Amino acid sequence: MTSSRIVYLNGDFVPFAEAKVPVMDRGYLFADGIYEVSAVLGGRLVDNAAHLARLDRSLGEIGIANPHDAAGWERLQMELVRRNDLVEGLVYMQVTRGVAERDFAFPPAGTAPGVVMFTQAKTVAANPLAEKGARIITVEDLRWKRRDIKSVALLAQVLAKQQAVEAGVSEAWMVEDGAVTEGSSSTAFIITREGTVVTRPLSTALLPGITRASVLRLAAEADLRIEERLIPVEMAYEAAEAFYTSASSFVMPVIQIDGRPIGDGQPGRHTRRLRELYLDLARAG
């Protein structure tokens, strides 16, 4: 939050301190908005086309017109990266249904969506946590039924992440009907003792992770067997390896779940390899 930090706000690049939205913005009153986060590595956006495609899809699912095409978004992102001298970190994008007198129903046709973008400087590649591995807990999945939509209605995820923090660990995997859905801000993976990479199949129960898709592709290219299936919590406890993926954590080894060591309690061999492969991909831009 330096004084020179620049935020994109509805067509303008403004100083951080001036980046404010009206209280009648539907993002503030109703969580009526969509967001995306793309990583930046070496000044370049990672997996960005897929993030922009998911942004477009999420907006469509809740009936907000996408204010920009992919090329338009990327121009704004890169301009924001440039203005903030961002080399490594994240670009955050949020689109809300705009500003209108408070009423649950959609505002009048022609109400302009609200757009906010900002950057966060962050070490995403040489992340010390990836070296030692993350400890996680499982928590009940309290979320709504359309988790395939990346909306800003994130209160359940906030409460899950806070449970993790209070337990002294890095992430919470959410569990529904005995099976892991996903992390509070990540996709859950395990690797079985037979070396199969396992993650939950896509549905409305979880977000279609962008990093998830890339890692599955890399795993296939590395000749790892892949299975998309439900992961009961007990199956996760007994895994040989575990990890989670997200735009900001890339591939994060998990060494402990609910206090139980995973494998030998160190980042797993296949997991480390997948992280390296993803980093190569990210660096290639």
Next chain:
Amino acid sequence: MTSSRIVYLNGDFVPFAEAKVPVMDRGYLFADGIYEVSAVLGGRLVDNAAHLARLDRSLGEIGIANPHDAAGWERLQMELVRRNDLVEGLVYMQVTRGVAERDFAFPPAGTAPGVVMFTQAKTVAANPLAEKGARIITVEDLRWKRRDIKSVALLAQVLAKQQAVEAGVSEAWMVEDGAVTEGSSSTAFIITREGTVVTRPLSTALLPGITRASVLRLAAEADLRIEERLIPVEMAYEAAEAFYTSASSFVMPVIQIDGRPIGDGQPGRHTRRLRELYLDLARAG
């Protein structure tokens, strides 16, 4: 939205056009906040103590410190009513977890909650819709599992209300496992052919409606039989009367559900009586 409209924002009464929150407000980024709405009739707050008690309870459930006690809130509400010359309408209150660099986990201890309050002028007593009765539809309940918390994570309710608007009706009752949970912004009631007032028992599946509680008390005082039980959609279709309650609609007769007339397709006798009784209560202040 007149130029003289005044909004309360973190300790100050500001002109509407200046009522803006930082993009890093957790209400905007995470739906990490709680709200309440109290009706104003004849310049007086309706059922306000109960609304403030629920606000306190909701805040406690998600770990936000309540920035004011009930007397403090009511002083601010009445000052806002006065500054806006509000005789009839609503006072809206929102408390978020405050402004902090974006991170799912709670911000550092000591981060001040964000408080916004505004008024909306609105005819709540002599509402023409209450004369002719509301038509409604049923929709799937997509919400999260802690609907007893009045959070601003309202996207599912927005989508439900919009479905109602697109169907040309006034409200959507949300249905889970075949039974009505509640309306998108109201509590659902039916009255059986035997004259029993039926509404769903309180649980995490629905909001503990303030108007709901008052109407149940009034129904009991009027010697109506009351049953708190699940209402299957078919049971609602076959009801003698139906209505919904909320801070802004008071007691709203329902004359049609999913295109099926309820009773004789007119506001029901008991429903009209309950609305009168509630209006008496509201006017008494």
